[in-house]
Amino acid sequence: MSMTEFGYDFVLDLEDREHNGINYFTRYNVNNGEPEEVMSVALDAEGPHGRYNMCDTIMCKMPTGVTVDEAFKMCHMHEFGYETFFVDSGLMHLYVDGKVCMVKTGDIIQLQAGQVHAMASEEDVKWRGWFHDLDSFHNGIQAGKVAARLAKTGVPRDDPEFMAARMATGKDFYLCEPPVYDRIPTEEMMAVRHPDRPLAQFDFEGFSIRQITRRCENAGVSELILCRMEPGFSFSYGYHKLREQYYVRTGKVKLELFGDEYIVTGGSIINIPILAPFTITAIEQSDVYDINGQANWFPFFLNLESIRKKDPDRLNDPETLRFLKEKFNVETAAISTSLR
Numbered sequence: 083m084s085m086t087e088f089g090y091d092f093v094l095d096l097e098d099r100e101h102n103g104i105n106y107f108t109r110y111n112v113n114n115g116e117p118e119e120v121m122s123v124a125l126d127a128e129g130p131h132g133r134y135n136m137c138d139t140i141m142c143k144m145p146t147g148v149t150v151d152e153a154f155k156m157c158h159m160h161e162f163g164y165e166t167f168f169v170d171s172g173l174m175h176l177y178v179d180g181k182v183c184m185v186k187t188g189d190i191i192q193l194q195a196g197q198v199h200a201m202a203s204e205e206d207v208k209w210r211g212w213f214h215d216l217d218s219f220h221n222g223i224q225a226g227k228v229a230a231r232l233a234k235t236g237v238p239r240d241d242p243e244f245m246a247a248r249m250a251t252g253k254d255f256y257l258c259e260p261p262v263y264d265r266i267p268t269e270e271m272m273a274v275r276h277p278d279r280p281l282a283q284f285d286f287e288g289f290s291i292r293q294i295t296r297r298c299e300n301a302g303v304s305e306l307i308l309c310r311m312e313p314g315f316s317f318s319y320g321y322h323k324l325r326e327q328y329y330v331r332t333g334k335v336k337l338e339l340f341g342d343e344y345i346v347t348g349g350s351i352i353n354i355p356i357l358a359p360f361t362i363t364a365i366e367q368s369d370v371y372d373i374n375g376q377a378n379w380f381p382f383f384l385n386l387e388s389i390r391k392k393d394p395d396r397l398n399d400p401e402t403l404r405f406l407k408e409k410f411n412v413e414t415a416a417i418s419t420s421l422r
């Protein structure tokens with residue numbers, strides 16, 4: 083596919099672990115030797131705020147006989163980094179800032195800078211995360227690779243000088259004490275989002291827009307928007323200035339790019355290089371998330387809603403929409419319904 087040309091695949095099917103080109107590795111518990119995580123860095127960080135850094139992880143079921151309290155591992159926080167996780171299977175206890183709730187398939191977790199968090203899995207959990215501004219994570223992966231190479235030249239893995247230098251590369255990981263907590267219903271945990279409980283929702287012919295996280299929760303960098311596409315609905319981009327990345331969480335869509343067609347199924351990431359024209363069409367009802375989108379989607383749709391309700395005649399003038407799109411950084415060139 084495109085890995086060598088662009089540094090990432092245009093379509094990355096996370097469900098197809100055999101063939102998606104990602105290297106998974108298992109991290110074992112240092113005390114009991116049980117597997118804790120099967121993880122991979124599916125996509126490396128890029129540019130300011132370390133965008134697009136995706137990690138595909140199975141959070142392993144806690145061993146039999148271990149209590150939830152014992153299973154909470156690496157309780158920690160980040161000073162600047164923030165994280166978005168899709169829970170795509172399984173059941174897990176999520177600890178955030180003194181509270182614990184249960185999260186399950188379909189939930190989305192938004193962890194902001196300064197929030198102390200930890201997890202313990204009741205079942206194996208598909209934990210698909212995007213990290214932002216998280217040097218410690220990115221540097222940790224790099225450091226591990228360097229240490230492995232150095233070990234081959236005879237440098238001990240625990241060389242104190244290396245370890246000290248490693249610690250100084252990124253300090254955005256603060257290990258915390260084991261959690262003490264109150265248990266609350268999932269709906270009351272601010273960090274847990276769900277497409278059925280969006281922060282805002284705008285319905286149109288053929289598609290629904292749902293706001294899952296706010297820009298102010300992502301250091302002003304981006305917001306997480308779901309586009310629920312009905313079969314046949316499509317959208318296109320022309321020579322767009324910004325990199326586009328989507329997570330097709332459920333359903334089936336067709337991607338047209340560089341004269342090729344890709345059928346993209348649930349659990350896949352779509353990566354579009356800057357400037358590359360493309361079209362995405364829903365084959366089935368599909369939930370497509372705009373990941374790291376730099377458009378100001380929420381104010382765009384909020385403004386559009388005002389015009390739709392208060393002065394719909396203005397939408398007959400193509401200038402109205404063109405002006406709104408330019409103002410809010412929306413680069414969509416065309417959509418397949420009456421709204422254009």
Ligand SMILES: [Fe+2]
Nearest residue numbers: 158160165199
């Ligand atoms: Fe974290």
